[in-house]
């Protein structure tokens with residue numbers, strides 16, 4: 001009897017059915033970001049009068065960077081996948097998200113950055129968790145795109161409370177001048193991308209941008225994030241305050 005090649009079977013990360021991929025074809029068909037025309041672009045150049053609620057999002061209104069690309073709004077399937085990546089040490093989810101981001105977002109970009117920078121976490125949280133999810137994403141994107149990942153050139157100086165434990169007002173005061181940036185590493189680079197898993201208010205990213213501009217004022221900064229959090233966007237504040 002001839003030996004036959006067997007496919008490597010996994011459980012779908014979303015429905016747990018057997019599949020040859022990380023996500024089965026039925027679940028993949030339910031992923032709205034694949035078909036979203038709006039998300040296939042730099043969200044900062046989109047017309048702010050657009051009826052889509054998230055175009056009056058705090059991240060977009062207060063952006064200190066030049067481009068914003070997101071895989072999806074922070075909704076299903078990211079609400080299932082990202083907590084597993086962030087809190088349950090499932091690095092293969094970074095592989096999947098990076099694969100999607102390259103396929104559905106990077107393929108639409110006119111220009112690519114010269115280097116990638118993960119949003120750093122403090123060494124104490126790194127020690128507690130064992131890894132930085134933004135670094136896992138950044139490393140996967142770096143490997144697929146042949147763009148260097150500058151994981152050691154930006155560091156977090158202070159240990160701050162996790163943003164996810166704070167309300168909006170506290171989030172804004174929790175992060176102040178907490179990053180140090182290695183000047184030499186950015187001197188010859190004109191365009192970087194900051195990589196993060198979820199951006200909710202943009203406070204952390206904006207603070208990181210300010211720290212980078214202090215040592216490299218010439219630089220263009222793009223933000224690549226997997227999920228744009230819909231936590232209290234400005235449009236809601238106007239109607240509920």
Ligand SMILES: [Zn+2]
Nearest residue numbers: 012015024027
């Ligand atoms: Zn499935």
